[in-house]
Amino acid sequence: xxxxxxxxxxxxxxxxxxxxxxxxxxxxxxxxxxxxxxxxxxxxxxxxxxxxxxxxxxxxxxxxxxxxxxxxxxxxxxxxxxxxxxxxxxxxxxxxxxxxxxxxxxxxxxxxxxxxxxxxxxxxxxxxxxxxxxxxxxxxxxxxxxxxxxxxxxxxxxxxxxxxxxxxxxxxxxxxxxxxxxxxxxxxxxxxxxxxxxxxxxxxxxxxxxxxxxxxxxxxxxxxxxxxxxxxxxxxxxxxxxxxxxxxxxxxxxxxxxxxxxxxxxxxxxxxxxxxxxxxxxxxxxxxxxxxxxxxxxxxxxxxxxxxxxxxxxxxxxxxxxxxxxxxxxxxxxxxxxxxxxxxxxxxxxxxxxxxxxxxxxxx
Amino acid sequence: xxxxxxxxxxxxxxxxxxxxxxxxxxxxxxxxxxxxxxxxxxxxxxxxxxxxxxxxxxxxxxxxxxxxxxxxxxxxxxxxxxxxxxxxxxxxxxxxxxxxxxxxxxxxxxxxxxxxxxxxxxxxxxxxxxxxxxxxxxxxxxxxxxxxxxxxxxxxxxxxxxxxxxxxxxxxxxxxxxxxxxxxxxxxxxxxxxxxxxxxxxxxxxxxxxxxxxxxxxxxxxxxxxxxxxxxxxxxxxxxxxxxxxxxxxxxxxxxxxxxxxxxxxxxxxxxxxxxxxxxxxxxxxxxxxxxxxxxxxxxxxxxxxxxxxxxxxxxxxxxxxxxxxxxxxxxxxxxxxxxxxxxxxxxxxxxxxxxxxxxxxxxxxxxxxxxxxxxxxxxxxxxxxxxxxxxxxxxxxxxxxxxxxxxxxxxxxxxxxxxxxxxxxxxxxxxxxxxxxxxxxx
Numbered sequence: 001x002x003x004x005x006x007x008x009x010x011x012x013x014x015x016x017x018x019x020x021x022x023x024x025x026x027x028x029x030x031x032x033x034x035x036x037x038x039x040x041x042x043x044x045x046x047x048x049x050x051x052x053x054x055x056x057x058x059x060x061x062x063x064x065x066x067x068x069x070x071x072x073x074x075x076x077x078x079x080x081x082x083x084x085x086x087x088x089x090x091x092x093x094x095x096x097x098x099x100x101x102x103x104x105x106x107x108x109x110x111x112x113x114x115x116x117x118x119x120x121x122x123x124x125x126x127x128x129x130x131x132x133x134x135x136x137x138x139x140x141x142x143x144x145x146x147x148x149x150x151x152x153x154x155x156x157x158x159x160x161x162x163x164x165x166x167x168x169x170x171x172x173x174x175x176x177x178x179x180x181x182x183x184x185x186x187x188x189x190x191x192x193x194x195x196x197x198x199x200x201x202x203x204x205x206x207x208x209x210x211x212x213x214x215x216x217x218x219x220x221x222x223x224x225x226x227x228x229x230x231x232x233x234x235x236x237x238x239x240x241x242x243x244x245x246x247x248x249x250x251x252x253x254x255x256x257x258x259x260x261x262x263x264x265x266x267x268x269x270x271x272x273x274x275x276x277x278x279x280x281x282x283x284x285x286x287x288x289x290x291x292x293x294x295x296x297x298x299x300x301x302x303x304x305x306x307x308x309x310x311x312x313x314x315x316x317x318x319x320x321x322x323x324x325x326x327x328x329x330x331x332x333x334x335x336x337x338x339x340x341x342x343x344x345x346x347x348x349x350x351x352x353x354x355x356x357x358x359x360x361x362x363x364x
Numbered sequence: 365x366x367x368x369x370x371x372x373x374x375x376x377x378x379x380x381x382x383x384x385x386x387x388x389x390x391x392x393x394x395x396x397x398x399x400x401x402x403x404x405x406x407x408x409x410x411x412x413x414x415x416x417x418x419x420x421x422x423x424x425x426x427x428x429x430x431x432x433x434x435x436x437x438x439x440x441x442x443x444x445x446x447x448x449x450x451x452x453x454x455x456x457x458x459x460x461x462x463x464x465x466x467x468x469x470x471x472x473x474x475x476x477x478x479x480x481x482x483x484x485x486x487x488x489x490x491x492x493x494x495x496x497x498x499x500x501x502x503x504x505x506x507x508x509x510x511x512x513x514x515x516x517x518x519x520x521x522x523x524x525x526x527x528x529x530x531x532x533x534x535x536x537x538x539x540x541x542x543x544x545x546x547x548x549x550x551x552x553x554x555x556x557x558x559x560x561x562x563x564x565x566x567x568x569x570x571x572x573x574x575x576x577x578x579x580x581x582x583x584x585x586x587x588x589x590x591x592x593x594x595x596x597x598x599x600x601x602x603x604x605x606x607x608x609x610x611x612x613x614x615x616x617x618x619x620x621x622x623x624x625x626x627x628x629x630x631x632x633x634x635x636x637x638x639x640x641x642x643x644x645x646x647x648x649x650x651x652x653x654x655x656x657x658x659x660x661x662x663x664x665x666x667x668x669x670x671x672x673x674x675x676x677x678x679x680x681x682x683x684x685x686x687x688x689x690x691x692x693x694x695x696x697x698x699x700x701x702x703x704x705x706x707x708x709x710x711x712x713x714x715x716x717x718x719x720x721x722x723x724x725x726x727x728x729x730x731x732x733x734x735x736x737x738x739x740x741x742x743x744x745x746x747x748x749x750x751x752x753x754x755x756x757x758x759x760x761x762x763x764x765x766x767x768x769x770x771x772x773x774x775x776x777x778x779x780x781x782x783x784x785x786x787x788x789x790x791x792x793x794x795x796x797x798x799x800x801x802x803x804x805x806x807x
Contacts, residue, residue, distance in 0.1 A: 002677055002685050002707070008692045009705055010728075011791040013777030014721060015378060015534070015698040019784045020729035024737075076732050118733035118785070304738035304751070355747040355769055356373065356607065357620040 021117070024245050024299070025077030029084055031236030032294065036088070038232050039225035042146040043092035047225045051087030053096050057103035058083025065112045078117050082106050085125030088226025088290060089334070090132070092144040098136050102128035122341040123301045126334045133334075143222035149215075152186040155222045158212075159286045159330035161185055172271030175278040177210035179270060187211050188220040216284040227287035237293045246297040249306050253313025254292040254320075259283060261321040269325075286324065286331035292316070295333075301341045308344075308351035315340045368572055370598035371608040374745035376778045378534050378601055378699065380573060381725075385658045385665040386537040390545055392669050393682060395474075397467050399441050399673030400710040401427065402452060404460035406501040407508045408434030413463060419446045423472045424649050427463050430496055436509045437499040439649040441671035443469040455695045455702035455709060462710070465673070473648060480645045488560045491644060498643035499650040499713070503635030504528065504604060505696055507714040510636055514560050516625045523628035524614060525563035527554065527637055529570040529577065530597065530604040533697025536717045538654040539634045541667045543570070543577040546638050547584050553641035554592070561630055566592045569609050571599045601699060602776040606631045608745055620772050635716075650713055657683045661690035661720035670711050676718055677707035690720035691728075698725075699777040732785045740779035740789060746772045750779035750789045757796035762803065765796050773797065 040048045062079035066072055073079070086102045106128030111120045133140045143155040154161070162176045165183055173179040187195075194214025202209055215221055219229025226233075240246045259279040266277020282288070296302065296316050303312050319339050323332030404410035411428025415421060421440040428438030444465045452462045483491070495511040502508045516522060527550070531539040542550065554566065568585075570578050582594045597603055597612050607618045609631060616627040624631055632640075635654060642648040651672055658665040663684030670679060676693065680686070694701040695715050711718075740750040748769045756765035773793040780790045 002681050004693070004707070005689050006691075007703070007705065008726075008728075009703045010692065011703075011780075011788055011794070012696075012701060012775065013378075013699045013781045013790065014692055014694045014701060014703065014719075015725060015781065016727045016729070016786065017376070017378075017782050018727050019782070021732040021735055021785050022729070024735070024784050073732075116733060118735045299735045299737040302736075304736060304741050304749070306742070309738075352749055353741050353744065353747040354373075355620060355772065356611075356745065357617040357622065357772070358747075358769075359619075 019243075021078070022076045025081045027243060027245055028240065028294065029077060029081045031239050032084060032088065032226065032233075034232040034235055035226045035229050035290075036084070038219055038229045039088070039092070042148065042219060042228065043144045043225060044147070046144075047092040050090060050092060050094060050096065050099055050225060051084060054087035054090070054099040054103050055080055055083035057100040058086065058107050061104050061107040065108060065116075069116075071116065073117060076117060079107055082111070082124045082128075085226075085295065086128050089125060089129040089224050089287070091140065091142055091223075092225050093142055094139050098132050098139055101135075102132040105131045118300055120300060121344070122338050123295055123298050126295055126338055130334050130338060146220055146222060146228070148188040148190060148220040149186050149222075157223050157285070157330065158185065158216065158221055158281070159324070163330040166269060174270050174272045175210070175267065175276070176270070176281045177212055177278060180212060181210055185212065188215050190218070191215040191220065194218075213280060213284075216281065221285070224287060227290040230284040230289040233289045233293060240293075246293065247306070247309065249309035250297045250302060250313040250316075251292045253310045254296055254316045255283060255288075257314040257317030258288070258320050259317075261317065265321075265325065282324070287333050288320070291320075291333035291337055296337050296340070301344060303344050303347045303351060305348075305351045305353060308347045311347050311351065312340050312344065315343060368596055368598040369612050370600045370603060371611040371745060373747060374743045374778060375600040375602065375608070376743050376781050377599070378781060380599070381535050381658070382537055382540070382573065384535065385656050385667055386540055386574075388537075388541075388665065388667050390538075390541045390654055390667045390669050393671070393674060393679055395442055395467060395671060396674045396678055398447065398675075399444070399465045399467070399671060400450065400452065400462045400675065400708065401438060401441060401465065401673040402454060402458075402460045402462040402710065402712055403428045403438055404454075404458055405438065405507060405672070405712040405714065406436055407506065408432070408436075408512075410460060411435060411438040413449065413461060415446050415463060417446050417448055420444075420469070421446060421465060422469070423474065424651055426497075426649075434509055434512050436496050436501055436511070437649065438463075439499055439651050440465055441651040441673050442467050443471055452709075453705070454712065455704050457702075478646050478648070481647050483556065483644050484559075491556060491560055494644060495640065498648075500636065500639050500643055501650070501713050502633055503639060503653060503713065503716070504633035505700065505714050505716050507712075510632070510640070513630065513632075514557070516561070516630070520625050521628055522561045522563040522625070522630055523565060524610075524630070525557060525561055525566050526609060526613060526629060526631040527566070527568045527634055528604060528606075528609055528631050529568060529574070529581070529634045530609055531574070532571060532599075532601045532604040533699055533701075533716070534601075535658045535719055536656045536697050537658075538656045538667055538716055540574050540577055542634050542638055542654055543574070544580055547580055549641040550634055550637050551584065551588070551590065552645055553637040553639075556640055556644045557632070557637065563630070567613050568592050568594045569613055570594065570596055571603060572596045573599045602745060602774070602778065605745070605774055605776060607774070620769070653711070653713060653715065655711065655715055656717040657719075658717065659690065659694075659719035660722040660725045661686045661688050663687045672713060673710045675708045675710055676704055679711070679718055680707075680720065686720060688722060691723045691726050692721045694719040694721060699781065700775060729786050731787060734785050734787060737784055739782040739784065743778040743782050745776065745778065746774065748772060750793070753796065754787065754789050754792040757792045762796055762800045766800055770796050770800065
């Protein structure tokens with residue numbers, strides 16, 4: 001006679017795809033690791049302390065609220081990820097109480113007042129960042145000179161250098177990179193090699209290459225801890241795409257719409273007319289890669305269907321462009337994503353799936 | 365090579381795991397000493413018991429007669445004595461009376477050569493009546509009475525008749541084996557069906573993961589110059605569903621709330637066609653069926669021809685028992701099947717498989733809140749929003765859920781399969797549908 005030790009009674013389906021909420025959250029956290037390591041390398045151990053404090057504040061807040069509402073949710077990894085992203089989004093030299101407040105605000109106010117995981121309508125980490133950015137503007141824009149820019153005197157980010165420089169500028173540099181060269185923005189030694197390589201490829205084709213793109217792409221620039229290295233952030237996305245944790249829809253529509261607008265209108269400030277904007281400069285500065293691949297793709301606060309995701313991405317690109325070019329903030333990514341978060345329910349309402357076997361009224 | 369067609373929207377690719385059993389020929393399962401034969405094995409009204417305790421029954425004798433049009437007969441799978449009438453729960457939640465028959469006496473069919481009967485002179489009406497008497501239902505799992513399905517409304521034209529050999533559920537290989545071993549019988553059954561439905565075109569749908577079956581069916585059609593179009597399909601779950609297989613074959617969509625006949629099609633499973641052959645040509649009622657016993661915890665997976673009423677425990681024992689302790693015992697496929705509570709649960713007409721699954725195969729995880737990933741929407745083959753439907757049902761808004769398409773849901777399980785939050789979405793749909801139907805009956 002056969003006998004069973006235990007029997008599990010469940011409803012169909014009886015098998016499951018090897019995925020879970022926790023797996024998603026931990027996978028995203030793991031994919032952020034290379035960029036985090038780079039932040040610590042570039043800005044020193046202080047950056048590590050900031051990230052650990054942010055994570056600890058987020059996880060403890062989650063734990064405390066979990067005790068109150070009798071829900072044990074730490075292991076799903078979402079609080080860890082929120083804390084890590086808060087750490088990614090603050091400058092390395094920030095006084096530690098600021099990321100703590102950002103994390104607590106993100107978890108307690110943005111996430112739990114709406115009902116915890118899955119119920120928040122805006123990205124908690126971004127909301128925390130924006131909250132403290134408006135409250136402590138000074139510390140949130142005091143940057144640290146990265147390790148590889150030893151002889152730099154100013155620690156302004158490329159975007160803020162351009163933005164503040166343009167107030168009093170009346171020349172026609174042609175583009176942001178030329179402008180930065182004019183004001184003597186520093187470059188690393190490594191950037192020289194990248195520039196030489198780019199020149200050997202593109203100059204025969206008639207293009208002129210300004211130095212500095214290598215620093216932008218690989219992350220030898222001042223900025224928030226996790227946002228500087230576009231290269232390492234992109235490396236991390238390979239796994240996310242392979243596991244289908246994120247899809248191409250948001251990042252591609254975001255980057256294409258933003259890049260398109262920059263290309264069309266971005267050159268006019270430098271006196272070079274339409275269709276001459278420096279797309280590459282704008283893609284790899286101001287935390288856009290971090291925002292487009294890791295923040296705008298947050299499942300909870302992005303639309304449900306592919307069509308909705310595309311609309312969402314385009315909207316993010318549009319608002320990022322508006323804020324970056326016409327607002328008083330140099331970056332614009334966090335605010336753009338939060339603005340689009342507001343539209344998500346509306347987008348969902350009008351981009352539902354097409355039902356099988358249902359034709360629109362009047363059609364045959 | 366030409367790209368094989370499939371249904372375009374949604375669907376998933378669960379691990380097939382058919383290699384466990386697909387090369388094993390069908391064997392006769394041993395006869396149970398006590399058969400437990402439920403009177404409700406089909407969709408529609410249960411059969412009415414026509415025997416009482418102590419009666420002696422013969423193999424294939426009617427023990428439950430159909431009650432009404434949407435009902436079929438139930439027959440004794442073995443010769444013996446009626447021991448008791450028992451109230452049992454089937455894994456799908458149906459509560460039904462079951463006739464328990466203790467094996468005794470001589471078999472009328474088993475081990476004897478069977479003559480084929482002339483049927484060409486029978487009219488379509490007589491054939492359909494015979495189906496109901498012989499207890500023929502859809503063998504793919506839905507168990508809808510075949511004579512009802514084959515009675516299209518007057519004036520409708522059957523453009524396509526589809527033999528469904530898709531078998532998209534993982535693990536299951538019974539249909540696959542039937543196509544390899546019973547091909548002559550299946551095509552004889554098709555002749556009967558042609559007489560009833562007179563379709564303009566016959567399509568034979570097989571998924572591309574069964575190349576030997578595709579080859580066997582194609583060469584049989586070539587040799588016998590049969591007007592049947594064999595259509596290999598790209599593998600994707602739930603292609604075996606009528607709506608999806610018709611979309612894949614013809615590009616037409618069965619309207620929401622409608623039936624395949626609305627687009628001029630009738631679909632039958634290969635197992636059903638084989639049962640039609642046996643009922644019409646051999647006068648053998650539906651008392652046994654092909655099923656697959658498989659799963660990571662089964663020592664020797666097998667494809668068996670088991671008598672209706674055989675307890676699950678006996679079939680598992682026949683397959684050598686467990687190689688490791690299973691986490692779940694499932695009747696049917698892993699995507700749509702039900703877990704078994706009681707190992708005495710009998711095989712019914714809809715049991716396409718018995719699976720003993722290990723924890724590694726199930727991959728369960730703790731349920732969390734919905735994280736709005738949208739996976740359920742992108743995999744739903746019917747274009748529903750499972751997340752929304754679940755929420756509406758959860759908030760007791762059944763009217764809203766029905767408006768959002770709840771009744772279209774076929775419970776195929778794609779949404780539940782992909783949900784990272786492990787929310788029991790299908791259970792939500794099932795509950796909502798049941799309550800809606802109950803409310804409608806009351807109103």
